[in-house]
Amino acid sequence: MHKMRASILLAVLSLLLISTAYAQTNKLEFKPYGYFKLDMAYDTARTNSGNYVFWVNSTGKDGEFNMTARQTRLGGNLSFTELNDKKVTANFEIDFYGGGAENKNTMMMRHAYLKVDFENYYILAGQTSDVVSPLVPTTVNYTVLWNCGNVGYRHPQLQIGNNATRGLQIIGALSRNIENNFDADKDSSLPSLQARLSYITSALNVGISGHYGKSEYINDEGDNKNYKSYSLNIHGNYAVTNAILVKGELFTGRTLDQYLGGVGQGFIEEKEVESSGGWINSVLKVGNNTSYGIGLGIDQPNKDNIKDPLNRSSNRCIFTNVFTKIAHNTTFALELSHWTTGYFNAVGEKDKSNIRAHTALILNF
Secondary structure, eight states: HHHHHHHHHHHHHHHHHHHHHHHHHHOOOEEEEEEEEEEEEESSOOOOOOSEEEOOSSOOOOOEEEOTTTEEEEEEEHHHHHHHHEEEEEEEESSOSOOOTTTTOOOOOEEEEEEOSSEEEEEEEEEEEOOOOOOOOSSSSTTTTTTBBOOOOOOEEEEEEEEESSSSEEEEEEOOOOOOTTTTTESSSEEEEEEEEEEOSSSEEEEEEEEEEEEEEEOOTTTEEEEEEEEEEEEEEEESSSSSEEEEEEEEESSGGGGTTTTGEEEEEEEEEEEEEEEEEEEEETTTEEEEEEEEEEEOOOOOHSSSSTTTEEEEEEEEEEEEEETTTEEEEEEEEEEEEEETTEEEEEEEEEEEEEEEEEEEO
C-alpha cells in the first residue's frame, strides 16, 4: 500500500515537471487550481455515508460525528498558446473520495478531458459532468443533493456543442452506460445519448435536457432481456439582482441510479424504477465576503416499482447555510439540514429522519 501511494505521488510530480518543461519550449500554459477543505459534521442518525449525506439509513437513531479532508480538490487547466487556428485545451481534476482508510485516502478522478474549439462549435472528449441537468445547489455537503432531487453525475463521453454565451445553446453527447449494480448478468452494448437545449442571457439560463440508454440482462430463464434508462429534465438559473440568485431543476425518468436519481435505486428484481423530483436553491450575497443560502430537494420513486421491505420510497432535504471569508482566500462555512428518508417495512412505510450540523474550513487557490 505504501509503495502504491508513493508511486502515485511520483507519477503526479513527474507529470507536473514534464508539463513545466514542455510549457517552456512548446507554448503550453498550465494553471493549477483547487482548494483544501476540512469537513466536520454531527448527525443525529446514521447516514449514507457519514462524511456526506445521500440518505438516512434504515437503522435506528444513533448520533455520529465525522471529520475528513477527503473533499480537498486539485486540478489543472492546460491550453496551447499562439496557435494559428483552433483553441486546444484540457482539464484534469481529482479529490480523495476514491476509497482507503479515513487517514489514508486514495485519489478519485473527477474530470479528465480535452477540448477543441472551432469558430462556432467545440468537441470535448474525456470524462466530465453530464450534459443533462447542468446546475448544482450551493451546499457544504459534498453530494449537492444527489439522490435527493439533483440528477446528473460524471461519465466518459464524446460531446459536441455550439459556443454560445448568449442565445440558444445546443449540446449533445455519447456517454458510457455504466452499471452501478454491475454483475456478470448485466451489460450494455451501446452508449447512452444525452442532449440539452438552453436559452442564455446575462441574467438567465433556462433549458430542457434528457438522456436515453439501454442495457441487457439475463433473466432467471436464461433469456436476454433489455431495460432502459431515460430522463427528462428542466433547469433554470436566474440572477434576480447582483446579490440574489435563484436556481433549480426538475426531473422525471427511469433507472436513474447511475445518474444519482431514484434514491440510489435503478433496476431491481427485473423492475425499472421510475422516479421524479427536483430541487430549488436561493443564494443571497452580502458584500464581497458573505453569502447565505436556503434550499430543498426531493426524490420520489414510484412506489409500485419498489414496494418491498428496506427499499427506499422517498428522500427529502431542507437546508440553510452561510459562507463567510475569514482570511485571504479562506472561508468558514456552516450548514444545517434536515433529512427524511422513507422505507418500506413489514407493516407499510416508515420515515427515518436526521438533523445534520456541518461546518467546514476552505482555502481556495
